[in-house]
Amino acid sequence: xxxxxxxxxxxxxxxxxxxxxxxxxxxxxxxxxxxxxxxxxxxxxxxxxxxxxxxxxxxxxxxxxxxxxxxxxxxxxxxxxxxxxxxxxxxxxxxxxxxxxxxxxxxxxxxxxxxxxxxxxxxxxxxxxxxxxxxxxxxxxxxxxxxxxxxxxxxxxxxxxxxxxxxxxxxxxxxxxxxxxxxxxxxxxxxxxxxxxxxxxxxxxxxxxxxxxxxxxxxxxxxxxxxxxxxxxxxxxxxxxxxxxxxxxxxxxxxxxxxxxxxxxxxxxxxxxxxxxxxxxxxxxxxxxxxxxxxxxxxxxxxxxxxxxxxxxxxxxxxxxxxxxxxxxxxxxxxxxxxxxxxxxxxxxxxxxxxxxxxxxxxxxxxxxxxxxxxxxxxxxxxxxxxxxxxxxxxxxxxxxxxxxxxxxxxxxxxxxxxxxxxxxxxxxxxxxxxxxxxxxxxxxxxxxxxxxxxxxxxxxxxxxxxxxxxxx
Amino acid sequence: xxxxxxxxxxxxxxxxxxxxxxxxxxxxxxxxxxxxxxxxxxxxxxxxxxxxxxxxxxxxxxxxxxxxxxxxxxxxxxxxxxxxxxxxxxxxxxxxxxxxxxxxxxxxxxxxxxxxxxxxxxxxxxxxxxxxxxxxxxxxxxxxxxxxxxxxxxxxxxxxxxxxxxxxxxxxxxxxxxxxxxxxxxxxxxxxxxxxxxxxxxxxxxxxxxxxxxxxxxxxxxxxxxxxxxxxxxxxxxxxxxxxxxxxxxxxxxxxxxxxxxxxxxxxxxxxxxxxxxxxxxxxxxxxxxxxxxxxxxxxxxxxxxxxxxxxxxxxxxxxxxxxxxxxxxxxxxxxxxxxxxxxxxxxxxxxxxxxxxxxxxxxxxxxxxxxxxxxxxxxxxxxxxxxxxxxxxxxxxxxxxxxxxxxxxxxxxxxxxxxxxxxxxxxxxxxxxxxxxxxxxxxxxxxxxxxxxxxxxxxxxxxxxxxxxxxx
Numbered sequence: 047x048x049x050x051x052x053x054x055x056x057x058x059x060x061x062x063x064x065x066x067x068x069x070x071x072x073x074x075x076x077x078x079x080x081x082x083x084x085x086x087x088x089x090x091x092x093x094x095x096x097x098x099x100x101x102x103x104x105x106x107x108x109x110x111x112x113x114x115x116x117x118x119x120x121x122x123x124x125x126x127x128x129x130x131x132x133x134x135x136x137x138x139x140x141x142x143x144x145x146x147x148x149x150x151x152x153x154x155x156x157x158x159x160x161x162x163x164x165x166x167x168x169x170x171x172x173x174x175x176x177x178x179x180x181x182x183x184x185x186x187x188x189x190x191x192x193x194x195x196x197x198x199x200x201x202x203x204x205x206x207x208x209x210x211x212x213x214x215x216x217x218x219x220x221x222x223x224x225x226x227x228x229x230x231x232x233x234x235x236x237x238x239x240x241x242x243x244x245x246x247x248x249x250x251x252x253x254x255x256x257x258x259x260x261x262x263x264x265x266x267x268x269x270x271x272x273x274x275x276x277x278x279x280x281x282x283x284x285x286x287x288x289x290x291x292x293x294x295x296x297x298x299x300x301x302x303x304x305x306x307x308x309x310x311x312x313x314x315x316x317x318x319x320x321x322x323x324x325x326x327x328x329x330x331x332x333x334x335x336x337x338x339x340x341x342x343x344x345x346x347x348x349x350x351x352x353x354x355x356x357x358x359x360x361x362x363x364x365x366x367x368x369x370x371x372x373x374x375x376x377x378x379x380x381x382x383x384x385x386x387x388x389x390x391x392x393x394x395x396x397x398x399x400x401x402x403x404x405x406x407x408x409x410x411x412x413x414x415x416x417x418x419x420x421x422x423x424x425x426x427x428x429x430x431x432x433x434x435x436x437x438x439x440x441x442x443x444x445x446x447x448x449x450x451x452x453x454x455x456x457x458x459x460x461x462x463x464x465x466x467x468x469x470x471x472x473x474x475x476x477x478x479x480x481x482x483x484x485x486x487x488x489x490x491x492x493x494x495x496x497x498x499x500x501x502x503x504x505x506x507x508x509x510x511x512x513x514x515x516x517x518x519x
Numbered sequence: 520x521x522x523x524x525x526x527x528x529x530x531x532x533x534x535x536x537x538x539x540x541x542x543x544x545x546x547x548x549x550x551x552x553x554x555x556x557x558x559x560x561x562x563x564x565x566x567x568x569x570x571x572x573x574x575x576x577x578x579x580x581x582x583x584x585x586x587x588x589x590x591x592x593x594x595x596x597x598x599x600x601x602x603x604x605x606x607x608x609x610x611x612x613x614x615x616x617x618x619x620x621x622x623x624x625x626x627x628x629x630x631x632x633x634x635x636x637x638x639x640x641x642x643x644x645x646x647x648x649x650x651x652x653x654x655x656x657x658x659x660x661x662x663x664x665x666x667x668x669x670x671x672x673x674x675x676x677x678x679x680x681x682x683x684x685x686x687x688x689x690x691x692x693x694x695x696x697x698x699x700x701x702x703x704x705x706x707x708x709x710x711x712x713x714x715x716x717x718x719x720x721x722x723x724x725x726x727x728x729x730x731x732x733x734x735x736x737x738x739x740x741x742x743x744x745x746x747x748x749x750x751x752x753x754x755x756x757x758x759x760x761x762x763x764x765x766x767x768x769x770x771x772x773x774x775x776x777x778x779x780x781x782x783x784x785x786x787x788x789x790x791x792x793x794x795x796x797x798x799x800x801x802x803x804x805x806x807x808x809x810x811x812x813x814x815x816x817x818x819x820x821x822x823x824x825x826x827x828x829x830x831x832x833x834x835x836x837x838x839x840x841x842x843x844x845x846x847x848x849x850x851x852x853x854x855x856x857x858x859x860x861x862x863x864x865x866x867x868x869x870x871x872x873x874x875x876x877x878x879x880x881x882x883x884x885x886x887x888x889x890x891x892x893x894x895x896x897x898x899x900x901x902x903x904x905x906x907x908x909x910x911x912x913x914x915x916x917x918x919x920x921x922x923x924x925x926x927x928x929x930x931x932x933x934x935x936x937x938x939x940x941x942x943x944x945x946x947x948x949x950x951x952x953x954x955x956x957x958x959x960x961x962x963x964x965x966x967x968x969x970x971x972x973x974x975x976x977x978x979x980x981x982x983x984x985x986x987x988x989x990x991x992x
Contacts, residue, residue, distance in 0.1 A: 337815075337916070337917050337933070337935070338811055338812050338815055339811050339812060342810075342811055365936060365937060365938040365979035366937065366938065367937045367938070367939055367940050367941065368917070369915065369916060369917020369918060369935055369937075370917070372935045372936050372937045372938070372979070373934075373935065373936075374934070374936065374981065377934055399938050442842065443810070443842060444810050444841070444842020444843070445842060460810070461846075461847070461850055462810070462842055462845045462846065463838055463845050463846075463847065464838060464839065464840045464841075464845045465838040465839065465840070465845070465872050466840055467840050468840065506838035506845070508847065
């Protein structure tokens with residue numbers, strides 16, 4: 047990220063009175079980027095170059111102090127481990143800008159950036175160590191069961207009692223959020239930033255169109271140059287009763303306008319899906335459809351929308367009273383596998399009740415569940431695919447099959463538990479056959495260089511998979 | 520059952536050449552009943568009186584030997600424990616003819632009557648002791664995986680090699696079957712007799728219309744006077760590719776014509792349902808709809824067809840290779856509870872592989888599973904309902920509720936496992952509250968005489984239910 051810092055006007059209301067843009071160019075492509083006021087007379091324009099070499103820039107503003115500033119810089123090679131923002135790749139999957147495959151194995155901690163430093167530090171550390179590579183997190187503070195504490199910072203000056211001045215922002219609020227996004231980037235974790243959500247007691251869920259627009263524009267200008275940002279226009283958009291589809295489309299257009307770097311964009315449902323055929327939506331961010339089935343629809347949703355399917359909420363491992371938040375680790379892991387072999391990405395979440403009301407799902411702080419290490423094991427199995435991903439394959443009715451046809455195929459048995467299975471190996475080669483216990487995280491080679499129909503003995507336990515890996519042609 | 524035995528013609532082909540009927544009357548209602556040839560010059564007419572008192576009868580036949588025979592008998596009170604045939608009651612439920620509530624808690628042993636005596640004896644004994652009160656069983660022998668043994672008896676004279684004479688029957692075959700139906704009756708178990716099925720290597724699944732008609736007519740005349748008979752026109756009717764809806768309707772009409780006693784009638788699907796709105800169908804006999812959901816549709820199917828819903832196959836507890844036959848006991852029990860609180864009846868089945876290939880599902884012989892005793896526990900919970908049945912009640916989205924509104928309500932949590940639940944008790948009275956562990960079969964009283972909203976603590980385990988029983992008004 048290149049950041050241009052300028053001194054400029056601070057009188058009046060700089061947030062609304064002054065407009066600042068910069069045009070960056072590598073000599074071939076101009077890129078127009080919006081700047082923002084960061085308080086104390088400081089103005090910034092953040093830029094994420096997408097090519098090495100010399101770049102120039104020139105500013106334009108209705109403030110003479112900020113107008114016509116020019117400069118140049120050289121973009122060097124990417125730092126080790128830095129692969130650039132994540133894009134859609136191969137229609138149903140993802141890759142970083144440098145082509146490195148990215149498999150979303152994420153979790154959710156909605157309000158972790160709004161907690162005290164003790165919790166934030168623990169969350170950062172756990173995320174860095176956990177094997178998760180994405181976290182869904184709300185820009186705005188959250189009010190909900192188990193979320194009664196007041197945040198230290200608010201996006202606007204003011205208070206609930208005296209009212210918020212939504213024409214201004216508190217830069218400290220955004221700096222805090224940015225620090226956390228940056229910390230995630232350092233750990234290789236994507237920040238799926240939720241711009242709007244319904245869990246509110248401060249009025250932020252119903253600011254009106256003008257204030258919504260200002261907030262989204264300001265936020266995107268601040269954050270878009272962070273490589274690891276994704277935009278989730280809303281969480282449970284359908285619970286934000288005061289907003290219509292026209293509002294969502296207008297906000298999405300602002301995101302597109304203010305993000306010249308093309309980060310991923312989604313909108314997450316509670317009940318009915320948003321129309322994911324809208325061109326601005328890069329991938330499906332799905333929520334559980336009913337008590338029993340969700341991940342099982344992954345392949346149908348791929349067909350329906352022709353986009354990657356990320357099941358961002360299929361229920362949480364935990365024990366709270368809400369029906370979406372008291373799955374066993376086994377059931378959550380089962381859903382992750384179901385989605386994986388159907389060519390999608392089911393994400394983790396955890397909601398164990400504790401006396402401090404510090405549930406990972408919202409405040410971060412600590413993971414207690416049994417699924418994370420097993421989800422990491424799933425990730426390792428997917429990563430061994432020769433294409434780096436799994437796509438749905440023709441399946442028996444009772445056991446979805448996914449992978450790369452004739453090369454790397456996974457058959458997943460879920461809660462069923464056969465004692466054996468007759469498997470017709472793909473034609474045109476020989477296969478090594480593994481029995482994978484997805485819960486106990488073991489892989490047993492049961493046949494090598496096999497062809498034709500084979501009998502694969504299984505332990506009559508739940509959560510088993512069979513893997514076929516091409517051995518020869 | 521009153522049985523009229525007559526000596527009559529045995530020359531030619533008595534099965535097709537001679538017609539025999541008898542009209543029974545209690546002086547108010549004539550009942551016309553078909554007779555049948557039982558071999559060796561013996562003819563029988565079986566009658567199930569539905570009222571105590573004096574009955575007369577007179578025969579009619581195209582054989583002078585069998586024509587114009589008359590007689591009388593007195594029907595005494597029902598024997599202890601004998602409640603008469605099962606009928607539909609309260610639209611979605613069942614009761615015996617004497618009004619005694621009947622809750623179907625059945626199992627399946629398709630081909631048990633076609634096995635050797637050792638297996639049949641074991642099956643009879645286990646059924647008598649198991650707590651099941653219905654068994655689905657095929658009239659005809661079964662050919663399928665784990666069903667390779669030849670039966671001792673066949674319905675027709677002949678052989679596969681030499682062909683079957685489908686214009687004649689082997690009375691010994693039917694007597695064997697009747698003996699087993701009678702043994703079930705003595706144990707208080709309903710015999711859900713499957714007239715047609717597709718699991719065949721003898722040609723019985725494709726006899727042609729004329730032979731089908733003769734077989735069904737003969738079978739119904741023999742069996743209809745047994746109080747515990749139900750008619751399942753077919754199992755997996757849609758796998759009998761040579762039969763059309765017109766065939767099923769014609770066979771159903773023969774059943775109705777030849778059964779003056781009005782036994783229950785159904786037709787069971789593999790994939791798509793038969794049109795259960797047909798008037799002759801007394802109840803829905805449903806099969807699993809997909810890997811994940813079936814029992815969960817019970818309340819919808821009640822709405823759709825306005826008839827009792829019996830999920831005769833929602834998968835089997837077992838460990839065979841077929842996806843329908845390797846459920847855990849937990850999952851089968853979960854399905855039974857799901858169906859129960861939604862106002863229906865999910866039936867048991869078991870398919871554990873063993874070296875003898877004697878799987879309960881088909882041959883009977885022995886139960887190995889963990890679900891039967893727990894299904895019996897469910898039955899006891901349902902039987903405590905003040906109406907004797909459960910009907911679906913307004914439910915939270917994540918936990919179906921069923922019972923008798925404001926009197927006896929069960930909330931079932933399935934694979935979810937909350938640590939507690941806030942429950943608004945029904946208005947207008949006070950309630951005793953029990954936490955039921957449906958797997959461990961325990962009932963813990965957690966509140967007595969409670970009103971208003973209460974917090975019910977739960978053990979954060981799967982397969983729990985909460986029961987509300989009215990304590991006072």
